[in-house]
Amino acid sequence: MIEVxxxxxxxxxxLVLDGIDAVFAPxxxxxxxxxxxxxxxxxxxxxxxLEPFDxxxxxxxxxxxAPGDVRAQGEQVRRIRxxxxxxxxxxxxFAHRTALGNVTEAPMHVKGVGRREAVExxxxxxxxxGLSHREDAYPSELSGGEQQRVAIARAxxxxxxxxxxxxxxxxxxPERVGALIDLLEQLxxxxxxxxxxxxEMRFARxxxxxxxxxxxxxxxxxxxxxxxxxxxxxxxTRAFLGLGRGAALRSLGA
Amino acid sequence: MSLSxxxxxxFLLPFLLALLALAGLPACGAEQDTGLARVRRTGELxxxxxxxxxxxxATEDPDAPGGxxxxxxxxxxxxxxxxxxxxxxxxxxxxxxxxxxxxxxxDVALNGMEVTPARAGRILFTRPYYxxxxxxxxxxxxxxxxxxxxxxxxxxxxxxxxxAWDLLQRSGVEAVPYEGVEEPYIDLEQGRVRAVLMDxxxxxxxxxxxxxxxxxxxxxxGYYAIxxxxxxxxxxxxxxxxxxxxxxxxxxxxxFQRWGIDSAAQQRMVDWTEAQTREVLAxxxxxxxxxxxxxxxxxxxxxxxxxxxxxxxxxxxxxxxLSLTRLYGPRWAGRLATTYVELFRGTPVxxxxxxxxxxxxxxxxxxxxSAAILGLGLNYAAYEAEVYRAGVxxxxxxxxxxxxxxxxxxxxxxxxxxxxQAFRVALPGVTNDFIALLKDSSLVSVISVxxxxxxxxxxxxxxxxxxxxxxxxxxxxxVMSYPLSRLARRLEARLERG
Numbered sequence: 001m002i003e004v005x006x007x008x009x010x011x012x013x014x015l016v017l018d019g020i021d022a023v024f025a026p027x028x029x030x031x032x033x034x035x036x037x038x039x040x041x042x043x044x045x046x047x048x049x050l051e052p053f054d055x056x057x058x059x060x061x062x063x064x065x066a067p068g069d070v071r072a073q074g075e076q077v078r079r080i081r082x083x084x085x086x087x088x089x090x091x092x093x094f095a096h097r098t099a100l101g102n103v104t105e106a107p108m109h110v111k112g113v114g115r116r117e118a119v120e121x122x123x124x125x126x127x128x129x130g131l132s133h134r135e136d137a138y139p140s141e142l143s144g145g146e147q148q149r150v151a152i153a154r155a156x157x158x159x160x161x162x163x164x165x166x167x168x169x170x171x172x173x174p175e176r177v178g179a180l181i182d183l184l185e186q187l188x189x190x191x192x193x194x195x196x197x198x199x200e201m202r203f204a205r206x207x208x209x210x211x212x213x214x215x216x217x218x219x220x221x222x223x224x225x226x227x228x229x230x231x232x233x234x235x236x237t238r239a240f241l242g243l244g245r246g247a248a249l250r251s252l253g254a
Numbered sequence: 255m256s257l258s259x260x261x262x263x264x265f266l267l268p269f270l271l272a273l274l275a276l277a278g279l280p281a282c283g284a285e286q287d288t289g290l291a292r293v294r295r296t297g298e299l300x301x302x303x304x305x306x307x308x309x310x311x312a313t314e315d316p317d318a319p320g321g322x323x324x325x326x327x328x329x330x331x332x333x334x335x336x337x338x339x340x341x342x343x344x345x346x347x348x349x350x351x352x353x354x355x356x357x358x359x360x361d362v363a364l365n366g367m368e369v370t371p372a373r374a375g376r377i378l379f380t381r382p383y384y385x386x387x388x389x390x391x392x393x394x395x396x397x398x399x400x401x402x403x404x405x406x407x408x409x410x411x412x413x414x415x416x417x418a419w420d421l422l423q424r425s426g427v428e429a430v431p432y433e434g435v436e437e438p439y440i441d442l443e444q445g446r447v448r449a450v451l452m453d454x455x456x457x458x459x460x461x462x463x464x465x466x467x468x469x470x471x472x473x474x475x476g477y478y479a480i481x482x483x484x485x486x487x488x489x490x491x492x493x494x495x496x497x498x499x500x501x502x503x504x505x506x507x508x509x510f511q512r513w514g515i516d517s518a519a520q521q522r523m524v525d526w527t528e529a530q531t532r533e534v535l536a537x538x539x540x541x542x543x544x545x546x547x548x549x550x551x552x553x554x555x556x557x558x559x560x561x562x563x564x565x566x567x568x569x570x571x572x573x574x575x576l577s578l579t580r581l582y583g584p585r586w587a588g589r590l591a592t593t594y595v596e597l598f599r600g601t602p603v604x605x606x607x608x609x610x611x612x613x614x615x616x617x618x619x620x621x622x623x624s625a626a627i628l629g630l631g632l633n634y635a636a637y638e639a640e641v642y643r644a645g646v647x648x649x650x651x652x653x654x655x656x657x658x659x660x661x662x663x664x665x666x667x668x669x670x671x672x673x674x675q676a677f678r679v680a681l682p683g684v685t686n687d688f689i690a691l692l693k694d695s696s697l698v699s700v701i702s703v704x705x706x707x708x709x710x711x712x713x714x715x716x717x718x719x720x721x722x723x724x725x726x727x728x729x730x731x732x733v734m735s736y737p738l739s740r741l742a743r744r745l746e747a748r749l750e751r752g
Contacts (some may be wrong), residue, residue, distance in 0.1 A: 048659060050655060050658070050659060071664070074663070078661045078662075078663060079661075081658070081659055081660065081661040082660075082661035085659070085660075086656075086659040088652060088655070088656060088659075090652060091656075092650070092652035092653055092655060092656035093656070094653065094656065094657075094671055095650075095653065095675055096671075096674050096675050096678070096749075105660075105670065105671075106660035106661065106662065109662070109666055109670055110660060110661045110662055110666070154660070155659075155660070158660055158661065
């Protein structure tokens with residue numbers, strides 16, 4: 001679904017992505033893990049053109065994203081973004097629109113779907129994320145968990161093939177994490193490809209088919225969560241997971 | 255084009271003066287001796303005039319910086335000599351000469367002050383020192399203009415509150431008030447007025463040299479006299495005597511000859527009597543504050559509203575465009591937008607109106623109302639651009655990213671997501687600017703648009719009182735601005751929810 005080849009990016013002289021090669025297969029759930037500053041979020045943002053890169057290529061189906069200025073690639077980037085949804089860590093719901101308005105905005109104005117149809121589908125999506133009763137609420141009136149679910153519905157409204165999520169659990173109460181995992185599990189079963197940056201090992205374990213560990217802008221280890229999380233090969237992974245030589249459990253359950 | 259005779263008074267000053275008068279406060283200080291005694295004691299005759307009034311009255315001498323030249327300069331010196339004192343020039347805005355005289359800023363006002371009943375009601379006039387004609391000019395080739403009567407219903411330019419103004423008011427023509435002596439002739443050439451009626455001294459210098467204009471004829475006469483504070487009859491009498499002496503000795507006409515403004519009629523100044531002055535005043539009429547004036551005020555308020563709303567409707571989209579260009583446009587376009595903002599914000603709107611209306615008249619022939627709306631609109635766009643820029647910058651960055659991540663083109667994201675939120679932040683600033691604009695619109699009187707403040711100053715001088723016209727003017731401004739504030743507050747409250 002998404003192919004990344006030799007992706008490199010410098011930021012303020014530092015190499016934040018260093019020749020990343022990765023393939024995200026259709027219907028697969030991938031967790032990007034690793035210490036802060038390892039390049040996980042940057043990689044995620046490069047996948048739908050939110051962040052420019054210096055070398056390499058990103059392919060989404062038949063569309064490609066080249067290095068350099070994203071705005072110069074106008075229509076190409078927009079076609080990719082329509083196929084690849086993004087859920088931000090802080091959700092960034094449109095503050096001046098209701099929950100339903102957030103969900104119908106892009107279908108109506110980007111895809112040109114009629115109001116009636118957009119509203120109908122928007123309501124169905126809000127129901128799917130369990131927020132039918134909150135459709136008229138503004139973002140400032142919603143809890144964090146509710147805002148996140150609206151953000152997911154908003155992304156899904158564009159019927160993307162891939163959903164990118166940046167730290168989906170970081171702003172949630174621990175008891176809400178289970179509900180999120182259930183929702184994403186359902187989406188996965190419907191064929192959605194998911195790539196999520198996460199610190200939450202439970203999330204990676206229960207949902208992901210594959211874990212990529214990023215460190216220093218490179219993928220230092222990858223494999224099924226059961227293997228990577230239980231017996232990592234790389235020393236850095238062990239340190240990160242708190243398994244190596246008595247390292248503190250600093251990254252768990254962050 | 256000259257910006258020189260900016261004969262305009264601020265809105266506030268006359269109003270405050272009226273309030274002071276109402277409170278019964280003595281406007282001048284505690285000077286013990288008055289009139290002639292004071293002039294003799296100080297050894298100076300302080301005479302107020304506006305050096306910007308243009309030749310040949312009293313202007314700065316280009317050959318002697320700080321010195322003055324003009325027939326009135328020589329007249330003041332001759333009179334001072336007759337009184338045994340020195341003459342000292344005091345610069346004062348022409349339109350405020352009388353209020354300043356009343357406050358005691360100088361002993362006399364001597365600056366092409368026409369004997370009109372409106373002025374005679376407030377101050378003492380000496381015997382006149384000059385008789386002038388009211389000269390009508392039209393465009394060469396516009397032969398249909400033969401007299402004032404032939405101009406019924408047409409636009410005719412002149413200085414507001416002058417004798418010519420009074421005559422036009424009574425002649426059934428549409429009198430268009432100007433604040434400078436050159437601008438009416440520019441507008442006549444441009445076809446924005448059908449004719450111009452002015453004192454012949456002015457017509458000679460500023461109108462007749464223009465090849466496109468012709469003299470239709472002289473349609474009346476008037477007199478220049480010196481204004482003295484009421485209660486200082488002794489000074490007035492001394493000046494009358496002095497004037498009589500220099501008129502009889504031939505010195506007065508010699509001065510006029512030197513300035514090329516002498517005529518046989520000036521011989522009448524020699525044996526002028528007080529009775530003749532009274533006759534002049536009796537032959538002219540005095541306006542009263544009545545229902546007719548109220549209608550004129552309401553019309554002027556309508557003009558103020560039209561100019562303000564029109565300018566704002568222009569300034570808002572232009573300001574939005576400028577702010578977005580600065581924030582998101584290509585670098586060169588952003589620089590251009592920044593230059594626009596700095597240029598229009600950094601220079602006086604008065605200057606911009608002058609340039610737009612008179613300066614560009616050759617290439618862009620706008621009628622006064624369009625020029626007023628366009629000029630204020632272009633100026634306020636610069637302020638709106640900054641208000642919106644602040645508004646856009648107050649919208650969290652994530653909002654734009656979220657919109658782009660959904661596949662929105664930048665323009666759509668700005669229009670649907672950023673601008674509505676920026677507008678909420680900008681609304682108080684926009685409301686503020688609109689109320690400021692409502693009052694700034696009084697500036698357009700310099701391009702001969704009669705709006706509310708101009709109407710007030712004209713009427714106040716006509717009816718010899720600032721109090722009622724001032725209060726009415728203030729009331730009408732409030733009636734226009736207050737509901738707007740209320741509306742904006744309600745809108746803010748509604749937007750608050752999102």
